[in-house]
Amino acid sequence: MRRLQDPRPNPDDPDARPVAAPGALPAELTRFVGRDDELAEVDGLLEESRLVTVAGVAGVGKTRCVIRVAALREKRYCDGVLLAELSTVRDAGLLEHALIDALGLADHTSRPPRAVLVEHLRERRTLLVIDGFEHLVDACADLVTDLLRRAPGLQVLAAGRCPLRVDGERTYPLAPMSDGDAVELFTERARGVRPGWEPATDERSAVLELCRRLDGIPLALELAAGRLRALSVEQVLLRLDDRFRLLTGGRRGAPPRHQTLRTAIGWSHELCTPEQRLLWARLSVFAGQFDLEAAEYICGGADLPADAVLDVLDELIAQSVVEREDGPAGARYRLLDTVSDYGAQWLAATGDAQRLRRRHRDWFLGLATWCELDWFSPRQAEVAARIDSELPNLRRAMECSMESPDEVHLAQHLAGTLWFYWTGCGRLSEGRHWLDHVLEEPTPHDAARLKVLWVLGYVAVLQGDAVGAISALQECREEAERRGDATALAYAVHRTGCLAIVTDDLERAEELLREALGRYREVGELNSNVLMAQVELAMAVAFLGDTDAAAVICDEVREVCEDHGERWALTYALYVLAYAALRRGRPARARQMLGECLTIGRTFNDLLGTVLSLELLALVTAVEGDAGEAAVLQGAAEGIWPSVGLQLFGSAFYGRPRVECEEQARRELGNAAYEEGLRVGRRLDPAAAVDRALAGGGPGAPVDAPGVGGVPAPGGPGGTRRPAASRMTGRGGPERW
Secondary structure (H helix, E strand, O other): OOOOOOOOOOOOOOOOOOOOOOOOOOOOOOOOOOOHHHHHHHHHHHHHOOEEEEEOOOOOOHHHHHHHHHHHOHHHOOOOEEEEEOOOOOOHHHHHHHHHHHHOOOOOOOOOHHHHHHHHHOOOOEEEEEEOOHHHHHHHHHHHHHHHHHOOOEEEEEEEOOOOOOOOEEEEEOOOOOHHHHHHHHHHHHHHHOOOOOOOHHHHHHHHHHHHHOOOOHHHHHHHHHHHHOOOHHHHHHOHHHHHHHOOOOOOOOOHHHOOHHHHHHHHHHOOOHHHHHHHHHHOOOOOOEOHHHHHHHHOEOOEOHHHHHHHHHHHHHOOOOEEEEEOOEEEEEOOHHHHHHHHHHHHHHOOHHHHHHHHHHHHHHHHHHHHHHHOOOOHHHHHHHHHHHHHHHHHHHHHHHOOHHHHHHHHHHHHHOHHHHHHOOOHHHHHHHHHHHOOOOOOOOHHHHHHHHHHHHHHHHHOOHHHHHHHHHHHHHHHHHHOOHHHHHHHHHHHHHHHHHOOOHHHHHHHHHHHHHHHHHHOOOOHHHHHHHHHHHHHHHHOOOHHHHHHHHHHHHHHHHHHOOOHHHHHHHHHHHHHHHHOOOHHHHHHHHHHHHHHHHHHOOHHHHHHHHHHHHHHHHHOOOHHHHHHHHHHHHHHHHHOOOHHHHOHHHHHHHHHHHHHHHHHHOHHHHHHHHHHHHOOOHHHHHHHHHOOOOOOOOOOOOOHHHOOOOOOOOOOOOOHHHHOOOOOOOOOO
């Protein structure tokens, strides 16, 4: 990114001429901090267009930014750079007179002021900086357009919370400061009240959190820094819940709208229409991002029809109250926390806050229910991205339901419905938090509570918490039997079978999983959970030594996945197929399938599927002859397990590939080289580990004969061969669900 050089004379140079002319750029009283990329980008736009508007929310630093850019470009304009500060001009009829004052013109004739401006600018090369025009936007747009048409040497750099919306305008939305710039600004301004101040080691994380909670808004950071006169950083943080009361006491000489954070945001609020203020207040019920459909449903209603929300939202975006963000889930919108807090106070004042919060909760209940259904479809990746985007709102919806004993069941419904996200998208820890939390309040054992219990049992199994799992699953099974809830009973049996696998009770696991599959068939259930029951049955069968039967089951699962576009359960089917291929002496085939597992797992951020695949791929790599790379992959897996749960569930069967890999790698490398490989792997983050694994392949040639390379023939640890006929899938043979 090109950096601008400051061409201005040194203010300490006695030969430097003081600037005192009307409209001159003001000298900087405090050091300008950061914004290098933003300054360069605005400068680049001025190379392309004669009108550039820097737009942004109140307090984001628009004025400092445009003045800085203008100062850095000053020598390019032979007739100078002039600043017109318009925030104090209330009457649109005085706009042209304000510009005349900024240009330092004296005209005592009866000519219209616009004619005076045009005559002065027509033959000059000038940069006109206009600041604080938003309350005069229509009049200002008309004047600027006319001046640009009639004065070809004129350029205009404007700063406001909305663009002028005229032909030829290039708009630069000025975002809040990055974390680094925000911390630097806060530290710099803090030294103004506490000379020499530097955050201590134990304060640095608090400073960063403070900057983030203030959205990186320079005005808020400066006001917060001023509070260090009397408070510590931690005390400022604790008082941020009432940020508008805390962040007062702006600098003398600052524009009135910048004296406090409340008046800075209030300045924007005053300039909104009643409909815009109403939507601003209602949008404060969202946490983080939201989409148009949610805004229309939740915020539409009295005084603001749903079909009018788009137009009003568009105006709030133009005025920098709402920000648009594009991501994997499409066009999204958000209010900065500071702006949202201001709107929330207005919403509370209307007495409509509780109704809006419940409407918000109902929308996200519906969204989660729909996404659960869509999870078993080709849209799985879209569902994962959508829930990622909506997670702050889903949290807020659960919090809302937990506030009333009569609505706790809705929080339970939501927490249970998100099972696919907790288990499939790397959110086991947060899922466990919510599942435990929504069960804290006593509620009837209705369908919502029973679902939470089996989902909790499932999450606990994956975390290696056998005690927590059996407690939840036993309660679910007993109550499901008492209530005659066949679906909940099927899930409880299924997840108990899953627990039996990871605790190495394979005979019991096979029995329970076959029972669960039969119950699923009776109630007509077919989804990703049902496919996972088949995969888990195949895993138990493979561990018992019958890899042929396991492969048959997983091939059937793979066909169903292809029919329905399911990818998450497919990952685990491929894992079992890879395990079977390796045990049957086909490491090259196993590597191919594990590569697909890792690719799919990355799509969903499924850490469990990823770490299991890395563990097995390490053994494949060792078998192929690259013990050093196998050690690195084992180290990478070790680094990921703490984010998932108990390593390899504490299971001897799941852990057997790791033991075999370690034995072979230590034998070939020696202890020192093996330990170094582990250290290298532990330093890899999950993304880097997956990239390395996908690019891998050891130097050894593929081995396709049973029992070669230290891989035992089918039978497995502690397993015995049994006839394949006794390993039926639990679906009455190859029949389809």
